[in-house]
Amino acid sequence: FFSSVKMGPADPILGLGLAFNADTDPKKVNLGVGVYRGDDGKPFVLESVKKAGGAYPHMEYAPISGPPGFVGKAQGLAFGENSTAIKQKRIASTQSLSGTGGLRVVSDFLARFLPSKKIYVPNPSWGNHLNIFKDSGLDVQRYSYFDASKNALNFEGILKDLNAAPKDSIVLLHACAHNPTGIDPTKEQWAEIINLVSTKQLFPFVDMAYQGFASGDLDRDAYALRSLTETVPNLALAQSFAKNFGLYGQRIGAAHFVCKDAEEADRVLSQVKILIRPMYSNPPIHGAHIVDTILSNPDLTKLWKSELKDMADRMNNIRGRLVQELAALGSTRDWSHITKQIGMMAFTGMSKAQVDRLKAEFHVYMTDDGRAAISGLNSQNVQYVAKAFHEVTK
Numbered sequence: 001f002f003s004s005v006k007m008g009p010a011d012p013i014l015g016l017g018l019a020f021n022a023d024t025d026p027k028k029v030n031l032g033v034g035v036y037r038g039d040d041g042k043p044f045v046l047e048s049v050k051k052a053g054g055a056y057p058h059m060e061y062a063p064i065s066g067p068p069g070f071v072g073k074a075q076g077l078a079f080g081e082n083s084t085a086i087k088q089k090r091i092a093s094t095q096s097l098s099g100t101g102g103l104r105v106v107s108d109f110l111a112r113f114l115p116s117k118k119i120y121v122p123n124p125s126w127g128n129h130l131n132i133f134k135d136s137g138l139d140v141q142r143y144s145y146f147d148a149s150k151n152a153l154n155f156e157g158i159l160k161d162l163n164a165a166p167k168d169s170i171v172l173l174h175a176c177a178h179n180p181t182g183i184d185p186t187k188e189q190w191a192e193i194i195n196l197v198s199t200k201q202l203f204p205f206v207d208m209a210y211q212g213f214a215s216g217d218l219d220r221d222a223y224a225l226r227s228l229t230e231t232v233p234n235l236a237l238a239q240s241f242a243k244n245f246g247l248y249g250q251r252i253g254a255a256h257f258v259c260k261d262a263e264e265a266d267r268v269l270s271q272v273k274i275l276i277r278p279m280y281s282n283p284p285i286h287g288a289h290i291v292d293t294i295l296s297n298p299d300l301t302k303l304w305k306s307e308l309k310d311m312a313d314r315m316n317n318i319r320g321r322l323v324q325e326l327a328a329l330g331s332t333r334d335w336s337h338i339t340k341q342i343g344m345m346a347f348t349g350m351s352k353a354q355v356d357r358l359k360a361e362f363h364v365y366m367t368d369d370g371r372a373a374i375s376g377l378n379s380q381n382v383q384y385v386a387k388a389f390h391e392v393t394k
């Protein structure tokens with residue numbers, strides 16, 4: 001029965017982890033997958049998470065859309081405690097299996113109910129976006145995002161391409177810490193993009209995987225989402241707690257649909273549940289319990305926010321350190337984009353051939369597009385990685 005099943009390629013991001021694990025060289029460094037590590041290079045569990053993870057009320061099923069307490073907290077974090085849309089009960093929300101699961105639920109919903117199947121995705125974007133949207137039956141189109149010659153945002157390209165998108169098209173926007181480039185529009189640029197999305201009647205679909213991880217400030221990182229919510233009649237959001245709570249393997253996140261009123265939100269949520277029930281029935285409870293506990297307890301919330309800030313600060317500091325080390329080695333290449341970028345990713349500008357050499361000669365693992373998850377850098381390996389970068393870019 002399976003004789004016609006062909007071997008598929010390894011995942012460009014998660015497959016790297018397998019190759020890294022199989023590498024026996026003690027100098028090996030994993031800059032592949034975006035997972036935060038402490039300065040000791042070890043997996044990192046937040047103190048706030050350890051404190052919240054214990055006492056457990058029950059092991060029974062959650063509602064299809066997740067425990068209401070958790071879902072309300074997720075809304076507040078994304079849209080703001082004083083959000084008018086929340087007060088007006090016009091956001092239909094469900095727990096999701098982290099960011100990917102949220103993206104998939106939203107894109108399945110959009111494919112089922114929206115008039116247009118076209119989705120405009122930035123070029124480049126997180127690789128899995130394309131798989132998710134294609135598997136949902138959406139028609140994936142690209143819009144310019146990055147100017148490789150300047151290692152900078154291609155703002156004119158964004159405006160030009162979105163301006164040419166037909167009315168009703170879906171447009172995928174990264175809320176903050178764009179993955180893989182680490183480059184976000186400024187507030188002024190966001191205002192223009194949001195105005196364009198609104199006047200062209202495009203449907204914004206926001207992916208927020210890094211709230212708090214870009215600037216260390218949860219509200220600042222939600223700026224684009226909140227501004228959009230005030231401007232457009234409808235939008236969808238996939239929200240992940242993998243990075244900001246360090247809950248990667250718990251697969252915890254939420255999907256939200258901003259609606260015109262509470263009655264519309266009720267209808268939308270009823271269909272979201274109909275979509276989820278035959279897919280995975282109802283979500284796992286542990287991650288929701290941890291997030292809800294942290295956000296319900298002011299001391300734990302305070303601790304979590306300070307830990308989040310520490311993680312964001314470490315990422316920024318290690319960026320600076322990498323660029324310093326490259327200069328100290330005599331690299332004449334301009335690496336300043338690395339310190340201008342934000343979040344967990346550095347889009348180094350290195351070619352696939354250079355990335356291949358890094359892996360083969362130096363046991364440094366990065367994705368083929370030259371993206372380095374700088375969360376894998378620390379004070380022990382940053383010099384070695386700088387030397388490797390310098391050698392392959394001489």
Ligand code: LMR
Pocket residue numbers: 013014032033034035126128179373
């Ligand atoms: C990444 O981009 O490395 C992360 O979002 C992990 C993943 O699932 O790809």
